[in-house]
Amino acid sequence: IIIRAFVGGSGTSDVAIDDVTTGPRPETTTPAPTTTPVPGSVKTLSKCDFQNDLCMWSNMQSAKIKWKRNKGLTPTRKEGAADTGPRTDHTLQSDQGYYLYMETSAHMQADTADLVTVQTFNSPVKVSFWYYMHGDTMGTLQVQLIDGHRHPVLWSVQGDKGDKWLPAYVDVPANQSNPYKLMIRAIEGKAGTSDVAIDDVIITQIVDVNSTALAPSQSPTGSPQDGSLPKGANSTWTGILFQCNFDVGSDCGWTHPKSEIMPWLFRSDETPTQGTGANRDHTSGEGQFAYIETSVQGGKVLTPQTTAVLTSPVLAVTLECPVVLTFWYNMYGATTGWLRIRIHGDSQNSLWSRHQQQSNNGDLWKKAEVPIPRDAVLKPFRINFEATRGTQILGDISIDDVVISQSCADTGDKPPGAAQEKVLFYCDFENSCDFTQSKTDNFDWSLNHGSTLTRDTGPDVDRTRGDQTGHYLYIETSSVARAPISPSENQGDTAVLQGPVLPDALLGCHYRLVFFYSMFGKETGSLSVKMKGSSSLLWSRSGEQSPDGKSWAGAVVMLPTGSSSQFEIIGVRGDGFHGDIAIDDVSVELLCPDKTTPALTTANNNNNNNNKADSNHADANDNNYNANTNHSDKNSNINNQTNNNKSN
Numbered sequence: 001i002i003i004r005a006f007v008g009g010s011g012t013s014d015v016a017i018d019d020v021t022t023g024p025r026p027e028t029t030t031p032a033p034t035t036t037p038v039p040g041s042v043k044t045l046s047k048c049d050f051q052n053d054l055c056m057w058s059n060m061q062s063a064k065i066k067w068k069r070n071k072g073l074t075p076t077r078k079e080g081a082a083d084t085g086p087r088t089d090h091t092l093q094s095d096q097g098y099y100l101y102m103e104t105s106a107h108m109q110a111d112t113a114d115l116v117t118v119q120t121f122n123s124p125v126k127v128s129f130w131y132y133m134h135g136d137t138m139g140t141l142q143v144q145l146i147d148g149h150r151h152p153v154l155w156s157v158q159g160d161k162g163d164k165w166l167p168a169y170v171d172v173p174a175n176q177s178n179p180y181k182l183m184i185r186a187i188e189g190k191a192g193t194s195d196v197a198i199d200d201v202i203i204t205q206i207v208d209v210n211s212t213a214l215a216p217s218q219s220p221t222g223s224p225q226d227g228s229l230p231k232g233a234n235s236t237w238t239g240i241l242f243q244c245n246f247d248v249g250s251d252c253g254w255t256h257p258k259s260e261i262m263p264w265l266f267r268s269d270e271t272p273t274q275g276t277g278a279n280r281d282h283t284s285g286e287g288q289f290a291y292i293e294t295s296v297q298g299g300k301v302l303t304p305q306t307t308a309v310l311t312s313p314v315l316a317v318t319l320e321c322p323v324v325l326t327f328w329y330n331m332y333g334a335t336t337g338w339l340r341i342r343i344h345g346d347s348q349n350s351l352w353s354r355h356q357q358q359s360n361n362g363d364l365w366k367k368a369e370v371p372i373p374r375d376a377v378l379k380p381f382r383i384n385f386e387a388t389r390g391t392q393i394l395g396d397i398s399i400d401d402v403v404i405s406q407s408c409a410d411t412g413d414k415p416p417g418a419a420q421e422k423v424l425f426y427c428d429f430e431n432s433c434d435f436t437q438s439k440t441d442n443f444d445w446s447l448n449h450g451s452t453l454t455r456d457t458g459p460d461v462d463r464t465r466g467d468q469t470g471h472y473l474y475i476e477t478s479s480v481a482r483a484p485i486s487p488s489e490n491q492g493d494t495a496v497l498q499g500p501v502l503p504d505a506l507l508g509c510h511y512r513l514v515f516f517y518s519m520f521g522k523e524t525g526s527l528s529v530k531m532k533g534s535s536s537l538l539w540s541r542s543g544e545q546s547p548d549g550k551s552w553a554g555a556v557v558m559l560p561t562g563s564s565s566q567f568e569i570i571g572v573r574g575d576g577f578h579g580d581i582a583i584d585d586v587s588v589e590l591l592c593p594d595k596t597t598p599a600l601t602t603a604n605n606n607n608n609n610n611n612k613a614d615s616n617h618a619d620a621n622d623n624n625y626n627a628n629t630n631h632s633d634k635n636s637n638i639n640n641q642t643n644n645n646k647s648n
Contacts, residue, residue: 006094045125046117046203049091050098057184057201060114065107065188067100067115074195076105083163084135085195090165099132101197102186104139110450110468113186113196116146117203120179125205127170127182132197133161139189140467141196143170146181151430153466161247165199167284187467241315241323242404247287252402253313254290262302262389264290264310276333277396282365289330291398292387294337302389305337310385311344314551315377315404323372323406325383328365329354330398337390339397341370344382365400372404380551424511425500425588428464429471433586438496438568445473445497445571448582454478457521458580463552473497474518474582475571477525492525493573498532501566502559502588509592511559513567516552516585519545523576527583529557532566552584559588 001022005015048055050069059066072078072095074085082105089097102113131141140158144151155170172182182203186196244252246266256263268288271277273295281289292308329339331354341352352370372383383404387397427433429447437444450468452458453476462470475495502511517527521544528540539557546553559567567588571581 043205044202045205046119046201048201049089050100050199051091052098054100054115055201056118056203057115058118060116060183063114064111065102065104065113065186067102067113067186069098070101070197071095071098074101074197075103076192076195082135082193084138084193086132086134086165086197087163090130090132090199099197099199101132101195102188104188104194104196105192107188107192109139109188109190111188112467112469115184115198117182120181121172122179123205125172125182125203127168127172127201127203129168129184129201130165130199131157131161131168132165132199133157133159134163135160135189135193135195137189137191137193139194139196140187141198142185142187142467143168143172144183144185144465145172146183151183151465151470155243156466164286166247166287185467187469241406242312242402244402245283245287246281246290246400247283255311256309260308262292262294262306262308264308264385264387265293266290271396271398273393273396276336276394278330278332278365278398278400282328282330282400289398289400290385291330291396292389294333294389294395294397295393302393304389304391306389308387310387310399312383312402312404314380314382314546321406322374323377323404325351325370325372325402325404326368327370327402328367328400330365330400332364333390333394333396335390335392336395336397337388338386339399340384340386340388342384342386343372343376344384350386380546380553423587423589424502425586427586429462429473429584430464434500435473436498438498441496441570442490442493442573443475443495445495445583446476447471448474452476452580452582454521454577454580457524457578459518459520459546459552459582463516463518463584470584472518472582472584474580475573477521477523477573477579477581478577490573491575495571497569497571497583499567499569499586499588504565509590511565512589512591513555513557513559514585514587514589515555515569515583517541517545517555518552518582518584519543521574521578521580523574524579524581525572525574526570527572527581528570529555530568530570531560532568538567 003017003020007013046056048057054067054069057067071089073087076082077085077087084104085101086099088094089099091097091099100115104111127143133141138158138160140156142153143155144153154172155168157168184198184201188194242252244254246252254264266288268281268286270279271291271293273293276294277291278289281287290310294302294306296302325341331339337355339354340350342350351372352368354368372381385399389395425434427435449462449471451460452474457477458474459472461467462472464470464472477490499513513529519527519541524542524544526540526542529538530536531538538559539555541555557567559565569583569586573579
């Protein structure tokens with residue numbers, strides 16, 4: 001055994017150890033443990049420090065950049081060309097230790113490096129690792145779940161996080177009837193100063209004696225045949241809608257009124273006033289946290305009941321699953337006031353509140369979980385953190401590690417006769433789907449990734465992946481099929497997208513359409529849903545619905561059942577170019593009082609396949625998309641335009 005200490009960069013690097021014991025471990029005198037796993041215990045499935053190889057990870061061949069093992073400085077940093085990448089690995093903290101990194105000097109913005117597990121999993125696991133994101137043009141690091149064609153983002157950070165290693169902890173959802181893999185994706189920033197590194201990746205499982213985490217080594221088989229959530233206890237899918245740890249370089253989109261006397265501040269060490277406030281952040285002990293300074297602001301002593309408001313970015317969720325706000329707070333101080341959570345715009349009702357008498361427990365961080373009411377998320381919403389000063393200066397209030405998540409669960413204990421949900425159709429536009437373009441409208445829906453052609457309208461990223469590589473459909477309002485284009489001449493033009501033909505539902509069953517939409521732009525028209533051949537709208541939205549251009553809102557529409565019914569999603573152009581409308585993650589669910597679920601008929605599928613053969617838009621830029629465009633009578637070249645050129 002060698003205990004080795006390394007000298008740091010200066011004389012302030014003394015290392016101490018104490019109480020070293022050698023000899024038989026005390027537990028060796030006890031009976032050998034049983035081989036039966038103990039429910040609730042933690043089992044390590046994989047632990048990799050990259051000292052010898054990639055362990056259970058491999059590079060995805062389709063990615064433009066490969067993860068590489070490296071030790072010491074990255075080539076860019078070693079050559080002095082840029083200050084990016086780590087100096088040492090995390091395991092040994094020396095230039096002899098290895099780590100994985102993405103070299104970005106010879107690549108372009110939004111190029112990715114994808115690291116995928118070799119094994120598949122089918123029960124809950126947790127992932128922990130250390131990451132290094134230092135560079136002026138740092139991009140994004142994500143953890144994704146690969147489940148067939150779906151790649152939901154479980155964890156994501158972006159921007160420069162400082163010249164240091166930071167920890168990450170990701171709870172991975174699982175579907176026992178649907179094996180999945182994990183992917184760590186790094187996305188290059190604007191230039192070559194965006195090298196991302198990872199080290200010490202560990203995958204663990206909470207042992208359940210009734211299941212196993214590792215499935216046979218095979219590729220994911222896609223969604224279950226009925227597409228439903230897994231049956232049985234603890235079958236829960238959790239998605240992260242928003243998270244922020246306030247660390248250096250992390251712009252999470254928080255805002256506060258400029259006129260505030262006592263604004264929220266960000267700090268990485270103990271607050272100035274003794275006897276109150278946090279000593280360090282909650283995330284790693286070395287990062288930042290948000291807090292209110294209750295002693296003096298701008299040279300003025302603050303008065304009691306002064307309030308500071310911190311507002312989250314605009315968020316949009318589905319309407320079907322519970323939304324929960326989780327955060328950590330510190331209310332150490334003899335005269336601490338109130339901390340409240342509200343929905344932005346509702347000054348009367350608080351979702352959660354604490355006073356110093358409830359939370360004065362020294363300088364410890366405490367965890368809070370706040371359910372968000374369903375009626376609050378029926379449209380895009382924002383969360384307010386409101387901190388109110390107490391009677392004296394010993395009242396600093398701090399928050400850290402804010403997460404807003406959505407959990408969709410099926411506990412398997414529904415009462416007899418309760419509705420069973422089956423997903424018959426799902427499309428995230430990463431591959432061909434059973435949609436067709438109408439022949440009787442004015443222009444077409446277009447496939448896109450990243451931002452749309454025109455500035456100040458349309459989404460920046462797709463909803464599924466949340467990055468520049470994910471796809472969605474949208475209407476480009478600056479380039480409709482008919483010429484000439486003017487702000488008013490083409491107002492009211494429609495683009496009609498037709499869904500698959502649905503079979504007649506069984507008695508007592510109903511179809512439900514679920515999709516996400518983005519309506520950003522001062523001249524946005526309308527988006528509606530109706531059945532083909534009917535003039536009655538089932539759902540409609542008009543005008544700008546996504547004021548920040550980053551939010552996707554969820555829509556749920558009950559569809560009438562009938563013989564060979566088919567729904568249509570209709571985008572209508574407004575009175576100008578700033579009216580791009582987008583849709584993503586479209587699904588059709590069947591709700592029945594029993595478990596009998598008809599499949600889409602072969603005849604209907606053949607009909608859809610025949611429609612595909614008529615496509616006259618096969619020259620779209622994205623080779624993965626075989627859109628069912630039937631506009632033989634139109635000269636639309638929308639899909640041939642360069643999607644990332646903001647020429648307008």
